[in-house]
Amino acid sequence: MNETKLKKYAELLVRSGGNVQKGQLVVVTCAVDDAHFGRMVQKAAYEAGASEVRMDWYDDQSTRTTYICGADEIFDSFPQWRVDKLKEQDDRGAVYLHVRSSDPDVLAGVDADRLRRATKTSREATKEHTRLTMGSFLRWSIIATPSVAWAKKMFPELSQEEAVARLWEYLLKGARADGADPVADWDKHKKSFDERLNFLNGKKFDSLRITTGLGTNITIGLAKNHVWEGGGDKDKNGVPFFPNMPTEEIFTMPDRLRAQGRVVASMPLSYQGNLIEGFEMTFKDGKVQAFSADKNQQALANIIEIDEGGGRLGEVAIVSNASPIGKMNTLFYNTLFDENASSHLALGKAYPKNIEGGDELSTEEFIAAGGNDSLIHVDFMFGTADMCIVGIDGNGDETEFYKNGEFVF
Ligand code: ZN
Ligand code: ZN
Numbered sequence: 157m158n159e160t161k162l163k164k165y166a167e168l169l170v171r172s173g174g175n176v177q178k179g180q181l182v183v184v185t186c187a188v189d190d191a192h193f194g195r196m197v198q199k200a201a202y203e204a205g206a207s208e209v210r211m212d213w214y215d216d217q218s219t220r221t222t223y224i225c226g227a228d229e230i231f232d233s234f235p236q237w238r239v240d241k242l243k244e245q246d247d248r249g250a251v252y253l254h255v256r257s258s259d260p261d262v263l264a265g266v267d268a269d270r271l272r273r274a275t276k277t278s279r280e281a282t283k284e285h286t287r288l289t290m291g292s293f294l295r296w297s298i299i300a301t302p303s304v305a306w307a308k309k310m311f312p313e314l315s316q317e318e319a320v321a322r323l324w325e326y327l328l329k330g331a332r333a334d335g336a337d338p339v340a341d342w343d344k345h346k347k348s349f350d351e352r353l354n355f356l357n358g359k360k361f362d363s364l365r366i367t368t369g370l371g372t373n374i375t376i377g378l379a380k381n382h383v384w385e386g387g388g389d390k391d392k393n394g395v396p397f398f399p400n401m402p403t404e405e406i407f408t409m410p411d412r413l414r415a416q417g418r419v420v421a422s423m424p425l426s427y428q429g430n431l432i433e434g435f436e437m438t439f440k441d442g443k444v445q446a447f448s449a450d451k452n453q454q455a456l457a458n459i460i461e462i463d464e465g466g467g468r469l470g471e472v473a474i475v476s477n478a479s480p481i482g483k484m485n486t487l488f489y490n491t492l493f494d495e496n497a498s499s500h501l502a503l504g505k506a507y508p509k510n511i512e513g514g515d516e517l518s519t520e521e522f523i524a525a526g527g528n529d530s531l532i533h534v535d536f537m538f539g540t541a542d543m544c545i546v547g548i549d550g551n552g553d554e555t556e557f558y559k560n561g562e563f564v565f
Contacts, residue, residue, distance in 0.1 A: 157324040165299070165333050166196040168401065170204050172342040173297030174251040175397045178205035181248045185212040186255040190301050194255055201253070210245075216262040216303075223266040223274075231274040234281035242285045252289065252296035259305035260489035263429025271428050272458050279531035290533075291508050291515045292389050295397040300327050300492050309489060330481040330493055331402040342398065349387025352406055352563060356384040359555065361547035363414065364472065366499075368540040370420040374439065375548075376472055376501075377414025379526035381512040384408045389509070402481060404496040407473035409510035411526035415439040415469050422498060423537040426489040430455040435536075442468050444503075459503055465530030471502035471510070477541055477561035491535050499539030504530035 170176050182201040186194030194211060201209045222230075245252075263271060279286070288294045307319035314322060328334040335341050363377045386406035388398045416439060424433040434450030437460075444467035449456045460467040473495070475482065481497040488494050506527045508514035514522065523529055545558035557564055 157321065157328075161328065161334070162193060163196055163200070164338050165328060165331075166193065166200045168331075168333050168338045168342065169197055169253055169255070169297055169299045170200040172339050173299065173398050173401050174201075174253050174295050175395055176201050176204040176206050176251050177395065179207045180205070181245060181250040182206040182209045182253060183212060183245055183250050184209060184253045184255065185214060187257045187301075187303065188213050188215045189303060190255060190257045193301050197253060197255060206251075216259050220262050220266065223263065223270055228270070231270045232277055234277045239281050242282060246285055246288050246294060250294060252294065254296070254298040255301055256298055256490070256492065257301040257303040257306065258490070259303050260309055260426045260431075261305065261429055266429060268430075268454055268458060272462065275428070276462065276531055290505070292391050293515075295391050295395065297398055297401060298492055299331065299401045300490060302327065306489070310486070326484065326486070326488075327493070330484065330488075330496070332480060333401075342401075346387045346396075349406065351565075353384050353386055355557070355565060356406065356408070356547075359547055359549065359557075361555075362550045363548045365546045365548060365554075366538075367544050368420065368422065368538065369542040370422055370538075370540055371418060371436070372420045372538055372540075372543075374415060374417035374419050376469065377411040377442075377526075378472075379409040379411045379506075379511050381525070382408045383510050383512060383514075385507070385509055392515075400492060400496075402479075402493065402496045404479040404481065405473040405475050405500070407471050407507075407510070409506045409514075409527060410469040410472050410501075411442065412465070412468045412470075412506070412523070412528040413442040413526065415442045419501065419538050421536050421538055422540045423487055423494060424451075425456075425534070425536045426491070426494075427455050427459060427534060431489070432456050439469075444468070459532060459534050462504075462532055463530050465528045466504055466532055468503070468528045468530070469501055470504045470506035470528040470530065470533055471500075471535070473501070473535070474499050474545065474558060474563075475539060476563060477539070482561075494537055495535040497539075498537040499543060499545075500535045500537045502533050502535045504528065504532040504534055 198209045302320045302323035307323040311319040365375045367373050418438050420436040424431050430452045432452045437444045437447040541561045547555045
């Protein structure tokens with residue numbers, strides 16, 4: 157990929173994504189294999205006025221090695237210094253910029269129980285940091301860059317070099333970052349969300365009935381006072397940012413107790429190095445009652461059974477099939493991209509911002525208001541070209557606002 161395009165992509169992350177302000181601490185997480193791009197992000201953040209830009213380098217392969225070779229007990233503890241480090245950064249109002257180039261298969265074959273325990277331990281230890289980021293007290297943003305392994309998985313027929321170049325093309329296109337002025341393009345993109353958000357927030361639907369030709373037929377109760385969000389976010393000081401780049405979804409909060417029916421996934425789910433394929437779930441009173449998968453059912457069980465909220469919904473998101481990623485019709489093995497290709501649901505924790513005043517609620521109050529709490533939040537795709545969505549209001553009146561994979565307005 158040429159340097160000018162890379163530089164623009166780095167600037168997009170810094171300016172539109174994290175919206176770095178003068179004098180701020182910025183923390184960049186980036187793979188060691190991707191150091192060239194990581195350094196560009198660091199430079200762009202300084203140019204935007206950051207006072208300090210810390211680099212948190214990671215390496216998927218050494219993470220894998222530890223999962224395989226580490227002593228068993230290390231997966232049940234999380235170092236306090238890492239908690240303290242996050243706290244120090246959070247207290248300084250850090251902006252977190254994540255450059256992800258993960259190998260989708262890096263954890264394949266790793267002991268599932270170790271993975272489950274390590275996930276649980278780290279999520280529990282970093283709960284406060286998660287509250288601050290998911291609640292938009294801090295700004296953060298994620299973009300993706302190719303790794304060789306990821307590129308080869310998507311384009312096995314190409315040479316390494318060609319595959320990486322091809323994936324770059326796909327990522328920049330999917331992230332609306334391939335034009336002359338990506339920052340301006342994202343300003344325009346942001347405005348396009350407003351009409352749909354206004355419509356849905358005005359309707360205050362009680363529930364949604366969603367059907368697809370694959371066999372999904374589910375009625376999802378929405379939390380009372382739910383808020384539809386999309387097209388970026390604002391932190392507590394009103395500074396806008398984009399947590400995810402790309403983002404094409406409009407999403408809100410299901411009532412954790414009111415999902416009824418069957419959901420059939422429309423795309424495989426890549427979770428911790430396992431590709432869960434051909435899966436479906438049946439919900440009763442908001443909880444998964446039965447589930448099956450043609451492949452890697454155990455990984456699906458690990459999600460659903462991690463805790464009480466793992467088998468309940470935390471998000472319902474609608475995506476138009478005509479988005480740049482939707483049109484590519486490709487599985488990226490990467491949630492950041494795949495969740496913006498297709499309408500999806502999330503198992504696990506709901507976003508407090510998806511309910512009025514949600515950020516001020518304690519966990520107990522949030523749950524009482526219909527919000528789901530869990531250590532995980534895992535999106536899976538169920539949108540199809542023939543998906544239809546009917547909004548049902550408190551009187552039982554129905555409005556079909558999404559038909560055959562598109563919004564009707
Ligand atoms: Zn989503
Ligand atoms: Zn999600």
